[in-house]
Amino acid sequence: MIETQKSFEQQDKGTLYLVPTPIGNLEDMTFRAVNILNEVDLIASEDTRNTQKLLNHFEVETTQTSFHEHNSKERTPQLIEKLLDGQSIAQVSDAGMPSISDPGVDLVKAAVDAGISVVPLPGPNAALTALIASGLSPQPFYFLGFLPRKKKDLTAELEELNKRKETLVFYESPHRIKQVVDAMAGVFGVERKLVLAREVTKRFEEFIRGTMDEVYEWLSEENIRGEFVIIVEGNEHAETEEVKVWENWTLKEHVAFVMENESLPSKKAIKEVALLRDMPKREVYAAYHELEN
Structure with missing residues (x-):
């Protein structure tokens, strides 16, 4: 059955707002985002201590409740009950867009199933921000987020991704970045173009552009810190390989x-x-x- 949502019509239920937060630079917070955080009845935060710093900066006094991967199953029905009672809630992650690599998607699905309006706000996103400055083709692109941790699963995932023509976008921590690039070189080939975007929008923002082997060499010589977005050139021969x-x-x-x-x-x-x-x-x-x- 088809369902329609008129986001700003008067209704008895509350509204779930998905509010992006800065990925580094606090000036990237929008006026609308600050206003929504002030107006809602409750803020569901991935890390209340982290979000409190943001709220203090913008003098927002709205109450928070924690909502993260370890309590989402328990907390989701509680938040849905509040929304059904007419309270509006803003859901925020530590940084960037809610529902991207965090449990926000579970809350969104539950709200949709309950007939509650889900209103997204535009704002900071590390993947897109890094992609448009990478120098690689920004469209089409394929966003995966974090790759599997186990070496066998990582290799299998990369082998599947090697069949794609789209530019590939990933997130990675400083502790695994060298291992992941090494695995990519083994599957994609050392000549495939790669861009690392480090600490996007922050003071030490840095872009490292080169081939797989060049970037791996750079990683071998650096004291690696900061969060990374990895952008990989798509496989332009993917269709040819499939035809064979x-x-x-x-x-x-x-x-x-x-x-x-x-x-x-x-x-x-x-x-x-x-x-x-x-x-x-x-x-x-x-x-x-x-x-x-």
Whole structure:
């Protein structure tokens, strides 16, 4: 069933506001964001101590409650109950956009399910901020966030990502950055272009641009500090590599593979093969059914 949300119509329920906070420079806080934090009944913060520094700076006196990955299951229904009672809540993460690499998405889903308006505010985001200054193509891009910690899972994830043409964007800590870039070089190749954006918007903001091996060498010589955004050039040969999987197949073999792999009837599989190979559907149909021309 389709649902519509008219964000600013009068209603009995409260509103959940998603309020971005600065990723480093406090001057990036918007007037609207400060006003919302002043107006709501409660602020749900990933780290109340961290957010209190922000509230003190802008002289916001609204009460906070903690809302993070360790208490989200318990706290979400409590916050939904307050919203249903007519209270409005602002959800904030430590820095940047709520719901990106934090538990905010659980609260948003619960609010939507309960028919509560969810109103997002625009504002700081480390991934996009780093991407537009990277010098690599900003669109299309694929944002993953943090990569798996275990080496086996990390390699498997990178091998899947190597099939993508889009510019890739990740977050990483200073403790793992060298290990991750080393793994990327092993999967993507040492000549793939890479940009590290360190401490974005902060006093020691820095961009390191080069190939995988050049950036790894830089990391080997540095005392690494600060949070990183990693931007990786997409694989421009990804489609060519995918074509090689079926380019030596007969048309009948290709149709049979699509039918089995995608659980499609022959009619739809024939259509898909014709589109992939840029050829008339009737030719694929004839080859599959072994019809004489």
